[in-house]
Amino acid sequence: MKNLSLTAHVLINLKKNEDIRGEAAVLIREAIDRARNYLEIHFHNITDPFEMAIVTYALEFAGSPRAPQAYVKLKSLRYEDQRSIYWADRPVPPSMITWPNSNPRIEPKQYHDNEGYAVHATAYALLSYTSRNDIDDARPIMAWIQTQRNGLGGFAATTDSITAMQALFEYAKKRSDRIAYNFTVNFDVTSQPEAKPFVQIDKRNMADLQTVEIEKVYGRVTMTAKGTGMGLLLMRTFVNVEYDWEQVHEATRAYDFNLELKYGPKYNFSHIDVKACMRWILPQKAARSGLTVFEFELPTGYRTEETYLKHMAYNDHVRNLREAENYEGKVVLYFEYLDEKEVCVRFPMDRYVPVANMSRYYDVRVYEYYEPYNAYITMYRMLNLFELSICHVCGSYQCPYCPYYASASWIGSSVVLIVATLLVVTLKHMLDTRLTFHSPR
Numbered sequence: 001m002k003n004l005s006l007t008a009h010v011l012i013n014l015k016k017n018e019d020i021r022g023e024a025a026v027l028i029r030e031a032i033d034r035a036r037n038y039l040e041i042h043f044h045n046i047t048d049p050f051e052m053a054i055v056t057y058a059l060e061f062a063g064s065p066r067a068p069q070a071y072v073k074l075k076s077l078r079y080e081d082q083r084s085i086y087w088a089d090r091p092v093p094p095s096m097i098t099w100p101n102s103n104p105r106i107e108p109k110q111y112h113d114n115e116g117y118a119v120h121a122t123a124y125a126l127l128s129y130t131s132r133n134d135i136d137d138a139r140p141i142m143a144w145i146q147t148q149r150n151g152l153g154g155f156a157a158t159t160d161s162i163t164a165m166q167a168l169f170e171y172a173k174k175r176s177d178r179i180a181y182n183f184t185v186n187f188d189v190t191s192q193p194e195a196k197p198f199v200q201i202d203k204r205n206m207a208d209l210q211t212v213e214i215e216k217v218y219g220r221v222t223m224t225a226k227g228t229g230m231g232l233l234l235m236r237t238f239v240n241v242e243y244d245w246e247q248v249h250e251a252t253r254a255y256d257f258n259l260e261l262k263y264g265p266k267y268n269f270s271h272i273d274v275k276a277c278m279r280w281i282l283p284q285k286a287a288r289s290g291l292t293v294f295e296f297e298l299p300t301g302y303r304t305e306e307t308y309l310k311h312m313a314y315n316d317h318v319r320n321l322r323e324a325e326n327y328e329g330k331v332v333l334y335f336e337y338l339d340e341k342e343v344c345v346r347f348p349m350d351r352y353v354p355v356a357n358m359s360r361y362y363d364v365r366v367y368e369y370y371e372p373y374n375a376y377i378t379m380y381r382m383l384n385l386f387e388l389s390i391c392h393v394c395g396s397y398q399c400p401y402c403p404y405y406a407s408a409s410w411i412g413s414s415v416v417l418i419v420a421t422l423l424v425v426t427l428k429h430m431l432d433t434r435l436t437f438h439s440p441r
Contacts, residue, residue, distance in 0.1 A: 060131045
């Protein structure tokens with residue numbers, strides 16, 4: 001069975017550019033007709049939920065007479081529970097709901113290895129619903145998408161986030177009560193009783209993101225909303241952890257990973273060579289991964305030169321490596337894909353800022369770009385750097401009182417300086433005497 005999703009994607013974008021004039025307009029019109037006819041012939045054989053979702057929206061968007069039939073088939077592929085409707089290749093467990101008071105609260109979501117797929121498919125389904133003005137039936141779809149947001153307000157990856165935001169925006173535009181939106185959300189923070197933060201939402205700013213920062217993170221935060229309308233309230237919390245077992249780990253371990261660190265000859269480890277090897281370990285799911293990202297957190301004060309990374313990406317011919325970046329505090333590599341054959345990369349870290357007594361553990365992760373919870377997430381340990389004092393890493397002129405640059409070494413230098421000074425004085429005296437003896441009367 002041929003995959004129709006690429007044809008559907010092209011059809012949607014060609015339809016958005018119908019306003020082009022000239023010779024290109026004829027070609028675009030012909031391509032739209034051929035793509036729509038192709039989808040109309042083959043959509044009956046689709047079994048994949050994402051493929052059905054994007055094809056249904058493409059037919060709806062292109063004004064196909066077969067769109068109602070595709071819409072019926074799309075509905076038959078959905079998952080449904082008591083609170084929501086969504087599309088996925090397999091069920092996505094719902095978030096836990098607690099009742100701290102008379103109102104339910106959705107607890108932080110768990111991560112799943114098909115999250116990007118499910119959000120992307122459900123977003124296209126929501127676009128199909130809103131295109132047909134089935135706003136009431138679309139509400140549980142909208143609610144499910146909202147529960148999949150991450151702490152930044154987006155979703156699993158880039159493409160599913162863009163499509164989901166577009167679908168939510170179209171849904172909001174189609175709601176008939178949007179003109180009456182006018183409500184206030186007040187925050188009562190027990191750790192900051194003097195502060196009374198609030199946000200006001202109406203038809204003018206209903207699409208704008210508004211944030212409230214709570215500096216003292218203890219006690220209780222109570223939110224009260226009054227007025228008319230609908231909004232999403234998302235609370236983001238995060239903590240820094242010291243040990244691997246405290247991390248939020250991958251939903252599915254999709255990669256094998258090995259790391260070697262080779263320290264330079266100097267006692268203060270100012271130069272470190274890194275060797276990282278990785279491979280795909282889910283052949284039962286796919287023969288190879290999708291676009292893969294390797295993120296390596298650098299110790300504080302260290303950096304890897306951008307020129308070295310670019311040379312590695314463009315000239316060293318590392319298999320499938322397409323880009324290398326040096327972001328603040330981390331090295332990021334992009335692979336077109338990884339398979340079961342191991343790929344290794346090597347790069348140096350050099351100390352640029354004298355920092356000592358640092359953290360013992362640093363983050364490293366390998367993950368699929370479009371399904372980021374197919375991953376390998378861990379920490380690597382730098383106990384050698386943790387044990388360094390500031391006297392180990394600063395220069396002699398910066399640390400005159402450190403034992404490495406004082407005591408015996410300082411006495412030896414002083415003796416040499418005194419002897420040199422006496423020699424200069426003696427020579428000068430002898431020279432002056434000789435000049436005085438030969439001077440004319």
